[in-house]
Amino acid sequence: MSGNPNLQVPEADELKRMSKEELAHLGMALDGVELVEYGERYIPGSPADKRAERHVAMWFLLAALFGLIFIIVFIFWPAEYEPAYSDRQWVYALYTPLIGLTLGATILLFGLGVVSLAKKIMPHEVAIQQRHVGMSDEVDRKTLAAQVLDTGDKAGIKRRGVLTGSLLAAGGALGVAALVPVLGGLIKNPWAERADSPLWVTPWAPAPDGTKVRMVQIDGTPIKPADITAGSMVTVFPAVPGGAMAADAAVMLFRLRSDSVVRIRDGQQGFQFGDFYAFSKICTHVGCPVSLYEQQTGRVLCPCHQSQFNVYEGAFPVFGPATRPLPQLPIELDSEGYFVATKDFVEAVGPGFWENGKFPAWYSEPKEASG
């Protein structure tokens, strides 16, 4: 339709007699493209022709060489970690650059080979294509539309109700499947367990038999007051299985100087033990671990969005996007003199959520500080 209407299509026996080059010209001409210039780049067998071939082959051979080196390095180079005091550190340090450089060089050289193949070996051509201006002809548009619609009629889409219905069902199910990860969170009710909901309860909650949970360091060492010097901060975890991995359980245990003046939130008197204060390590903004503790100013910084909490102010937020203080964990000593959590946090740990502060308390103390 967009071809050349003026072109005389040759007869079958004439086609048989035509050379490959003539056929190529004819094919282009039938598509409305005229080859103005077409042919070998160099005279076959001439010195320039051979030079071009050598040139292209050189790129491909180099690519093959680097590819081989990459394979050898990847398989045989000692890639095991060597510490800095080892004499063989440089051997290890060379592994990544070597596989990167060799594979990179292979791809680059192959690309250069292809480019120079197109430039030096492939026939040079100058082609002119005739193009119509504006939209297609009336006849082209009418026939194409009729063709599409007629295909539908011939397939009998209109009378095949079951097929249409099943197709719609498949599409609908696929759409819902795509939405499930988004809507899935609305299916399960996190408040079904009321006060025992995982959003309220952390591993610091005492066991059903009343056993209080010990504070341990990451290696499981329980902590005595004498272990911690004034001006220190220790990250502690509940001594229960999985306690160090629980997202809401990490706690910072501070020992402040005995002359520090600390503001204690309403209803949280006695949560501290002497100069020891325990606050949740989980930022109340979006739940990053806050742990950049400035022991002179008493500020604890969150590395994600620069929220700052002041330990001397009951871990109130003093800067940044966080709006709630870090929840304080009530602590005491057990019979062996190690720190335990008296009870669970009295407010939700971590980022704020809609029901935070509204949900009926499982303790009678006020949920939010008035101070």
Add this chain to the structure above:
Amino acid sequence: MSSHDTPPTSGPARRRRRSKAMRRITGGLALLFVLTALGVAYSALRPAGETAVAANVDAAQVAAGRQVYETACITCHGSNLQGVQGRGPSLVGVGEAAVYFQVSSGRMPADANGAQIQRKEPLIKPEDIDSLSAYIQANGGGPEIPDGNLRNDAEISRGGELYRLNCASCHNFTGQGGALSQGKYAPALTEATDRQIWGAMLSGPQNMPKFGDGQLTSEEKQAIVSFIQNNKATIDPGGYSAGGFGPAPEGLIAFLVGMGAIVAATLWMGSRA
């Protein structure tokens, strides 16, 4: 009379008898002396074994330390180490660890009070630092950096774990340091020596919290020091650490340099077509 009679004959015998008595007396005295000496030596040595401080107290060194203190420190820390309001804190009980860290890293004597006292070339000579440490240690005690090897290269991986839990939040996971509030910052650990790292952990300089031996044992501190020093001595696998700040600068360089190279190559190919 008999005694009178005997002298010519029994003179040597009497002398012998007397010398026997003398020997007993002198022997007893000698025994007494040795026992006393042993007792004295024991009483002198025993406390030395129990508290290293007593043995290390060298009056001359303490006096020399006082000289250094009165030259370089007294303005801000007061004539009795009690501190001066608005200038410097009390040094009673800070110990040798704090003195060594602050003075050997050049932070003390400080140029001026500010958000943060910065590291610089140390002004005080190493032997004077020792004297000063002895003087501060003699007046209030405090934590001391142990002698000997402060590393344990077999525990680098454990050190890394402890470093990431306790240190990396401020000092960055490659020890490059980072910003704190209001102009304060956690310094890079690039120049920190084993003893300085140990001293900082023990004494909690400026806004750094303390990590006493009850919190991080000596073995754990050795592991951390090893990790930090190993980290610094490690050759960057990429050849260049891009500041050691992780994916952000690495990604930026990959994007700018890599994409730039691709665009340049495309333009070059197009221009030669």
